[in-house]
Amino acid sequence: MFRNAWLSLASVGTVTISLLILGISLLLVMNAQAFTRSLESGVEIRLFLDSGLSRVDVRDMERELKKTPGIATVEFISREEALEEMKKNLGDRQDILEGLEEENPLPDAFRVKAEKADNVPALAAELEEMKGVDQINYGRGMVEKLLAVIKWVRLAGGGLIIVLGVAALLLISTTIRLSLFARRKEIGIMKYLGATNWFVRFPFLLEGMILGFTGAVIASAMIYLGYISLVNRLDEVLPFVTLVTDRDTLLVVIGGLLGLGVVVGILGSAFSIRKFLKV
Amino acid sequence: MIQFYNVSKIYPNGVKALNDVTVQIRKGEFVFLVGPSGAGKSSLIKIIFREEMPSRGQALFNSKNITRLKGREVPLLRRKIGMVFQDFRLLPQKTVFENVAFAMQVTGSSGRAIRDRVPLVLSQVGLKDKAGVMPSQLSGGEQQRVCIARAIVNNPVLIIADEPTGNLDPDTSWELMNLFNEINSKGTTILMATHARDIVNTMKKRVLSMTGGRITRDEESGVYSNES
Numbered sequence: 462m463f464r465n466a467w468l469s470l471a472s473v474g475t476v477t478i479s480l481l482i483l484g485i486s487l488l489l490v491m492n493a494q495a496f497t498r499s500l501e502s503g504v505e506i507r508l509f510l511d512s513g514l515s516r517v518d519v520r521d522m523e524r525e526l527k528k529t530p531g532i533a534t535v536e537f538i539s540r541e542e543a544l545e546e547m548k549k550n551l552g553d554r555q556d557i558l559e560g561l562e563e564e565n566p567l568p569d570a571f572r573v574k575a576e577k578a579d580n581v582p583a584l585a586a587e588l589e590e591m592k593g594v595d596q597i598n599y600g601r602g603m604v605e606k607l608l609a610v611i612k613w614v615r616l617a618g619g620g621l622i623i624v625l626g627v628a629a630l631l632l633i634s635t636t637i638r639l640s641l642f643a644r645r646k647e648i649g650i651m652k653y654l655g656a657t658n659w660f661v662r663f664p665f666l667l668e669g670m671i672l673g674f675t676g677a678v679i680a681s682a683m684i685y686l687g688y689i690s691l692v693n694r695l696d697e698v699l700p701f702v703t704l705v706t707d708r709d710t711l712l713v714v715i716g717g718l719l720g721l722g723v724v725v726g727i728l729g730s731a732f733s734i735r736k737f738l739k740v
Numbered sequence: 741m742i743q744f745y746n747v748s749k750i751y752p753n754g755v756k757a758l759n760d761v762t763v764q765i766r767k768g769e770f771v772f773l774v775g776p777s778g779a780g781k782s783s784l785i786k787i788i789f790r791e792e793m794p795s796r797g798q799a800l801f802n803s804k805n806i807t808r809l810k811g812r813e814v815p816l817l818r819r820k821i822g823m824v825f826q827d828f829r830l831l832p833q834k835t836v837f838e839n840v841a842f843a844m845q846v847t848g849s850s851g852r853a854i855r856d857r858v859p860l861v862l863s864q865v866g867l868k869d870k871a872g873v874m875p876s877q878l879s880g881g882e883q884q885r886v887c888i889a890r891a892i893v894n895n896p897v898l899i900i901a902d903e904p905t906g907n908l909d910p911d912t913s914w915e916l917m918n919l920f921n922e923i924n925s926k927g928t929t930i931l932m933a934t935h936a937r938d939i940v941n942t943m944k945k946r947v948l949s950m951t952g953g954r955i956t957r958d959e960e961s962g963v964y965s966n967e968s
């Protein structure tokens with residue numbers, strides 16, 4: 462086994478790099494998703510209503526909003542409440558609003574929360590068309606940017622992983638092919654002696670599996686240690702940024718990487734063996 | 741035990757190595773397969789243990805159609821046949837003992853069975869003292885004895901030898917022939933392709949003579965060739 466040290470090393474290295482990138486993208490996406498989820502509770506859409514709507518109109522609108530799919534909560538904010546809120550926000554400079562009680566320029570509004578941040582842009586567009594709605598306001602940009610980042614990480618990560626995964630498969634299969642070639646005489650004799658194909662295959666599948674697994678172990682260790690120290694570092698420097706640290710999630714990521722390493726190893730050797738064992 | 745019915749073998753390059761061969765070999769026989777180089781002797785042998793498939797015709801082993809075996813049945817066929825080659829085909833990095841034991845490992849025998857059986861077989865072929873030696877340290881005749889030991893270790897019903905003495909001097913060849921004769925006398929069928937005229941003429945066994953892919957002569961107690 463492992464008579465070709467350089468090629469074995471290259472195979473292990475490629476597996477390591479591909480799984481490293483996979484692991485990092487996974488963690489990135491997971492964190493970005495956790496972050497969106499935390500934003501989800503914050504992202505709200507404000508529906509400013511046309512002036513001169515009757516109470517009944519408003520109540521009808523509220524009922525309709527609550528029926529719309531994708532909406533979590535609906536809250537009515539009257540123009541008086543809006544003014545109060547504005548005053549509060551201005552603090553000691555609220556004197557500039559002096560006298561506005563007489564002729565409040567603010568419209569009535571609904572505060573709508575979406576079930577998912579992904580839906581906010583679409584939902585906002587839909588609500589803007591609603592009868593009685595004058596204007597709409599939400600954290601435009603912020604949400605789109607975040608969604609774009611997640612999408613980009615997924616795409617770029619996915620592409621890289623496919624390319625590197627294929628490279629890892631090819632390298633492992635080449636390593637095993639050399640191994641097979643070095644032992645072709647032995648294989649021939651085994652077959653004359655009545656060895657089953659599985660008996661012949663097994664050591665080579667094992668070799669491929671070990672190559673893949675070794676690469677996966679290295680990648681997992683690097684990711685685990687790297688991530689833990691990153692989390693600790695961030696805790697000191699940016700205490701308000703919280704990363705996903707729950708043990709189960711990390712274990713799933715690492716278990717997945719190890720499993721994938723083994724699968725890549727077995728697949729890579731299976732490719733070569735299939736070609737080689739045709740007798 | 742072996743039945744060929746109108747077997748032809750045409751290799752992908754168009755060479756017709758076997759041409760309508762019909763022949764039967766019964767259990768317990770000792771059969772020489774002779775004929776000039778390229779006559780098709782090895783091709784016939786390869787069909788018996790399914791290294792090659794016939795292009796036409798049927799070949800049976802123990803009443804089973806060799807040509808219809810499924811892939812996973814081929815190892816079972818080969819376990820009933822011991823092969824001996826002109827070029828020995830021993831594993832150079834394994835000892836004599838390990839080479840013989842390999843045949844048992846491959847078929848899934850237990851370590852205990854191997855430890856019991858291999859010394860027995862090695863003493864049968866006269867190599868009791870060479871168990872720990874590497875094949876490279878053995879003479880050609882001794883190496884061929886290791887092959888014979890490996891061929892009989894799983895108690896095959898048939899031994900096929902393709903020019904087993906092709907690389908050996910006459911005296912050594914005779915020693916091996918006596919060994920084959922001994923194995924045959926215990927009931928194992930032997931089919932041997934050979935160019936050793938003297939041996940064939942002296943041993944008075946059944947002789948199948950091939951020329952150009954056909955069996956041209958089939959004689960009990962035959963001789964190497966009819967020309968003087």
Ligand SMILES: Nc1ncnc2c1ncn2[C@@H]1O[C@H](COP(=O)(O)OP(=O)(O)OP(=O)(O)O)[C@@H](O)[C@H]1O
Pocket residue numbers: 751752753755756757775776777778779780781782783784
């Ligand atoms: N794998 C192959 N592919 C193509 N042609 C082959 C193959 N094996 C054998 N042949 C051809 O088939 C013919 C018969 O070959 P075979 O090996 O059966 O002869 P043989 O009687 O065993 O000869 P020898 O006494 O030299 O061993 C020859 O012409 C040979 O060149």
Ligand SMILES: [Mg+2]
Pocket residue numbers: 781782783902933
């Ligand atoms: Mg031949």
